[in-house]
Amino acid sequence: MPSIFSRIVSGELPAYKVAEDEHHLAFLDITPLVEGHTLVIPKKEVDYIFDLPPAELAALHHFAQRVAKGVKAAVTCRRIGVAVIGLEVPHAHIHLIPMNNVSDMNFANPKIKVAEARMKELAAAIGAQVPGADGGAVAPLDTKGSRETEETNNPAAAAAPAQDSSLGQLQQLTKGLYFMSESDAPLEAVSFPAPSSMNDEALAKLAGQPTDAKVEKQELTYFLRNHTADKGVLGDPALANRFKALQMYLKQELEDVQVYRFGSGPQVPVLALGKTEDGKLAGFKTVLTET
Template identity: 75%
Template sequence: MPSIFSRIVAGELPAYKVAEDEHHLAFLDITPLVEGHTLVIPKKEVDYIFDLPPAELAALHQFAQRVAKGVKAAVPCRRIGVAVIGLEVPHAHIHLIPMNKVADMNFANPKIKVAEERMKELAAAIAAQVPAAEGEAAPVPLESKAERETAASSPAAEAPADAAADSTLEQLRQLTEGLYFVSESDSPLAVVSYQAPAGELDAQELLKLLNQPADTPVQTQELTHFLRNHTADDGVLGNVELANRFKALQMFLKQELEDVKVYRIGKGPQLDAYALGRTPGGKLAGFKVTLIET
């Protein structure tokens, strides 16, 4: 099973790219410590960074050096901190972290949430500042989620909103195929889609969409917390490949949908949980599972 990063390299998952060459890729971390937190990876999937041959390890750091210059030029900071952790994703990667104090590098700090528009701005600003490698032409803009959306808004490439929604649902179907949520029983992940209300999605609006009684209890939960036992390599699935698939699904939902939340509908011992966010086409999309909690 390819790592999440290999799927980004292959174009199967989106990313806020900031630099790329034949053998390396750099993109913004979607759960950053600070704004501008960037990941640098070799395109070849190698779990442990120090298993890379010496020449490839040196080339990765040389690429990271250029990216770091771009990050520092685009994001106000004193230095760019460098870290290699290597436990979360089984694909070698370097963290480049804008820092003004040592505490900015503490991975025990709560991760921040950066709005999508701001992520687009940061990616574009960093990409514009990454210097070309010696002997190369100046870098050209990279294809990213932001650029795809900009291109899609031009008259020559305009497509119906339903087409974008259908594409999102198809990707969700691929990502959830064969996945089960484990509570006290296993529940398959079912892709769902609804027409989003014009205003905020509150409990009453959601219950109307689901044809549930108005007094049905509704609890909200953050997606990362809801999936925490399924994205952990040593979680309830007992399978690193399945955990990586849940990580890929989580990343997709957070990058492609807005305001993603998990809504727990009803009371135990059996209740339904919906992970939903807004698509660019104005719909709600995500997945549903049935939980057994006694």
Template identity: 80%
Template sequence: MASIFSRIVAGELPAYKVAEDDQHLAFLDITPLVEGHTLVIPKREVDYIFDLPAEELAALHLFAQRVAIGVAAAVPCKRIGVAVIGLEVPHAHIHLIPMNKVSDMNFANPKIKVAEDRMKELAAAIAAQVPLAAGETSRKSASLDSKGSRETTEANEPATTEASADGATAQLQQLTQGLVFMSESDAPLEPVSYPAPSGELTDATLLKLLGEPADTKVEAKELTVFLRNHTADQGVLGDPAQANRFKALQMFMKQELQDTKVYRVGSGPQVKAYALGKTEDGKLAGFKTVLTET
């Protein structure tokens, strides 16, 4: 009888897939220890991982390495833990577990329940961050659009702020690279970083921080509302890979930054938009772009 994983490979059972090639598949564990807990399997059904021929074992670990990069980029954590248990399902598999403390890897811990929408969001975010293998130009299509080519567009010009090499800014540089916000025209997303004010971020404080006139119009919006057209399944350009990248950006800003909002500054025909949230080290970080509205 085929294992449950072989049935997933055959398409008989659904899965939240995050990466796939001709020999391997990676998908979210539906009874995870933590959010982002991912399983990596060979498509060929082999019960015991060390029964795999050396070249297949090596290929499985190289595939897992790329998936781990995607998990680490999409799910805030200190390390990606790696485990092979081999007793639950008679099909070789590797656990990749985002961890912030050693106990996150304890399989005696109660499993958590993650809502379906959140699982879809996680799968899309991880899929968007898994690097392509050497020689690949696009990923093999998978459910939840786990394919998606990496952008080769040159990096955006650094923002004229005190942008630093801190973790949040570096991650934002990666997440925004090559992304374009579509309104009546298109404009790149540029990562930005500013010193956070000591008190509340009022309109007056924000305008002073941005160097804008004190009477400039400011309108605040929720990030999910601002990006809703770009994070739709097909995205504003009909490109699932781009939509997944916007989802990854949105998830990072909501999880890693506090009080994230989008501030529309000015009035038409061109409006500046700043998506900003507070970092742990006391900065405002995010991205800026320009909206064209005639």
């Protein structure tokens, strides 16, 4: 009988996949020790990892290294712990576990429950950060959690002036992304000083629109729903994962994120904005075409 992991490989069972190549697959553990706990497997079913031929064992670890870089870039932690147990499922696999303390690697710890929506966000964020097969580096996202970890480990960092890197991170996340409506328009990262009042007139000025322009608000998840769906308008799960990663960053790193639509078409300017830690506004802009 095929192992549960082989059934995931064949598509018989679903999984929160984060990376895949011809011979390997990585996906989130559905009973994780911590958020971001990822399993890396060879697609070929082999019970004991050290029964793999040397070249295949080396290739599995090379793939795991790439995935670990993605996990480290997407999940706040000090290190990525590595474990091979081999008793739970008769299919060789490597555990990649984001860790801040040695105790995070204790498999006797109670497993945590992570909501489905959060698992999808994590899978997308990790997948978007996994380097290519050539080993090209992916810059880790600068998140609130990563800054807090750095300040804990490096008191000098806490004493240094805060650096607003939201715009740079958003530029990285939006690069090459297009919003599809009746025409395609690029997403462009933006940052503004916060106006004294977030009324419609102030928002219209930020968007470069007449101050009496009609302003319609939408929730971010609703606005991006067709672009984050695996079988949505993009027709490309990898692109959908990039939109999921952008959505996750905005919701985690900014406060009071809201989408604003201006005017009634056929060209509808859009701003997606939230507040940064230092009180600025950041997000992205694009244009919808509605006829």
